[in-house]
């Protein structure tokens with residue numbers, strides 16, 4: 001399995017689709033799977049049940065995808081904060097899509113409905129990048145820079161590298 005990790009705005013969903021298309025394989029996305037299983041949007045899960053409950057659903061989605069799918073898997077930006085999720089990823093190709101603050105803010109935009117960004121998009125993204133970059137780096141088997149690059153270009157580098 002090729003697993004794409006990285007913060008919101010790294011381009012995981014777009015790049016994941018392109019990598020899967022180039023490899024002739026399918027893509028799964030944990031945000032999508034969690035929403036389908038829970039029957040609610042992620043923002044509702046955060047508000048009603050809290051982040052910890054969301055991380056548990058996310059961990060279950062990762063475990064299910066790794067067991068039942070072969071191809072490309074894109075994770076939500078905070079999935080690798082969960083130690084159980086990190087353990088599940090051992091032995092897989094894990095690609096960290098790195099993005100700097102300016103490009104992440106530009107790509108995420110305003111009013112995206114992402115619960116962790118409410119109030120102050122730029123400030124929240126900066127904090128998340130500072131806190132999480134060491135975690136992404138520790139889990140990744142490949143790091144790809146995305147700043148100023150098109151998703152096609154990034155996908156091409158991943159396919160060539162794996």
Ligand code: S3P
Pocket residue numbers: 006007008009012031042075076077078079114115116
């Ligand atoms: C989150 C990222 C989101 C989604 C949830 C939490 C995070 O996924 O899983 O809102 O903690 O960074 P994307 O990275 O696909 O936006």
